[in-house]
Amino acid sequence: MKKYGFGVDVGGTTCKIGLFDNTGVILDKWEIKTNTENNGASILDDIVASLEGKMADAGISKDDVEGVGIGVPGPVKNDSIVCQCVNLGWGTFDVAETLSGKIGLPVKVGNDANVAALGEMWKGGGQGCKNGVMVTLGTGVGGGVIINGSIIGGVHGAGGEIGHMKVSDTETDVCGCGKCGCLEQYASATGIVRLAKKRLAADDAATTLRDLPEVTAKDIFDAAKAGDAVSLELVETLGTILGGALAAIACVADPEMFVIGGGVSKAGQILLDVVQKHFKERAFQACEDTKFVLASLGNDAGMYGCAKMIFGK
Structure with missing residues (x-):
């Protein structure tokens, strides 16, 4: 019935x-x-x-x-x-x-x-996967850890809060959580734009980003796809930091796959490629071949x- x-x-x-x-x-x-x-x-x-x-x-x-x-x-x-x-x-x-x-x-x-x-x-990019981690790259960075088909919420309800993993000891800007050096400050849409503003202020390197009235995450990825050197550098930085964070997560959760969603994921293959590259460089050898896929259910x-x-x- x-x-x-x-x-x-x-x-x-x-x-x-x-x-x-x-x-x-x-x-x-x-x-x-x-x-x-x-x-x-x-x-x-x-x-x-x-x-x-x-x-x-x-x-x-x-x-x-x-x-x-x-x-x-x-x-x-x-x-x-x-x-x-x-x-x-x-x-x-x-x-x-x-x-x-x-x-x-x-x-x-x-x-x-x-x-x-x-x-x-259940029904999206990771359909049929019982052990996976979703990473949501939006205004912030969210996450969810699914083990044996169930959510890992944790004792304090904070399981999956990967956006607040500390990934830098030298950061002085404060994250929304009140601490410094969180993954969210680098891998979110606002995070990569923050990095871009710092990079553009550092020197006068030629980049099409300087022609824009307001730089967005999409602008950075579009320019990188077009071969803009500064934008490629920024995407590489994001990939290095996020790939390293996911390698650490894999040592604990050992997921079958990472599903990448949120607005930044609309960048597509260029994002998957750079994150997976740095993940493989840092991951424990048993986890190196973990799959990376894009989320498909949207909102x-x-x-x-x-x-x-x-x-x-």
Whole structure:
């Protein structure tokens, strides 16, 4: 008998919601506004109203729904307790218990980067992979570690927070986390732009980047693909730092593959090639041939991962 599940990816601006069947087919998806007023007091009620409205419209009984998976931008413990979501205004509380009480369905909760990783391993770039690491290169650097098909959340809900691995002892700029030398300061979209600004200020080397009113990560990769020497140097720096960080992660998790996602991943093969090259140089020999692939679900990855939490292995 066909069963259903909901995946709810809660962001600071919108909640992306998907209705899935238990084979992993997304039947419908939509968004609602994330109301962060009053410390996000109405967010869960808004989600309940949207889910119940969809069930009514689709003629789906709660008896046919296995549950609701929800991804949030913050640390999560025991698939249930959220440990502060600053962007939502939430403090520490049991989201799974609260939401389940409101809607009358089982609920599981995960960190947004972790559930995106689970989604990619289930139906995305890493489809069929039970042991993988996803790296999300966006405004920041996020990650998710999946072992035997399950998210490794850790005791403090901080499993997979690879963006805050310390990769430099000489950095003086402060990361958003309050410390210095984090991977996020080099491998994110904002990180490589920061490196570009420093490089352009260092000397008057010829580069097409100087002709741009505002340099973006995409500009840097596009210029590198066109053979711009300074841009190639910047991409090499990113590859060196990220490849080294992933080599360290491989010594602990020994994944089958790394799935690279986020806005920076749109650079494509040039990014995979440079990261994999430096990974191989630094990785323990047993891990040298770990696969590198691009994520394929885009902004839907979180919804897929949330649904997967409900449907299980």
